[in-house]
Amino acid sequence: MMLKLTLVIALVIAAFTLTPPGASEPGIAGGDKLMHFLTFAVLAMPMAYTGRFPMLWIVLVAASYGGLIELIQPYVGRSAEWGDWLADGLGAFLGAWLAARIGRRGRAS
Incomplete structure (x- = not known):
């Protein structure tokens, strides 16, 4: 179940990051x-x-996936940025760390 959820999340990320920028960009x-x-x-x-x-x-x-997205983005009218990749990696680390702690706590109960 979690693998399927991860794949869906990855596809949603690809859909939003590999399309030309639009009005939905954070302002x-x-x-x-x-x-x-x-x-x-x-x-x-x-x-x-x-x-x-x-x-x-x-x-x-996760960070490699973010790097791959950054490499592809110039071909779809977006810019590749080191800062975006750094944010991807830091986010992946914090998300994994928090979820692992919560998961261990839940399995210990």
Whole structure:
């Protein structure tokens, strides 16, 4: 179930990040980086929650996915930014860390 949820989240991220920019872009300063951080935190959470995979692998896969998106974006009319990739990685780390802690607490009860 969690794998399917993760795949759906990954597809939604791809749909929003690999289409030309539009009016739905965040208009506040730093909003773009915040969105990257939050979406990649959400991406990492389901798999980390299960405790079936090492957190390092989850973070590396999520950050690599973010890097791949950044490499593709110039071909769809968007810009690639190191800051976006950094926000992806940091978000993936925090999301995985939080979900792993919550998952362990739930399994211990």
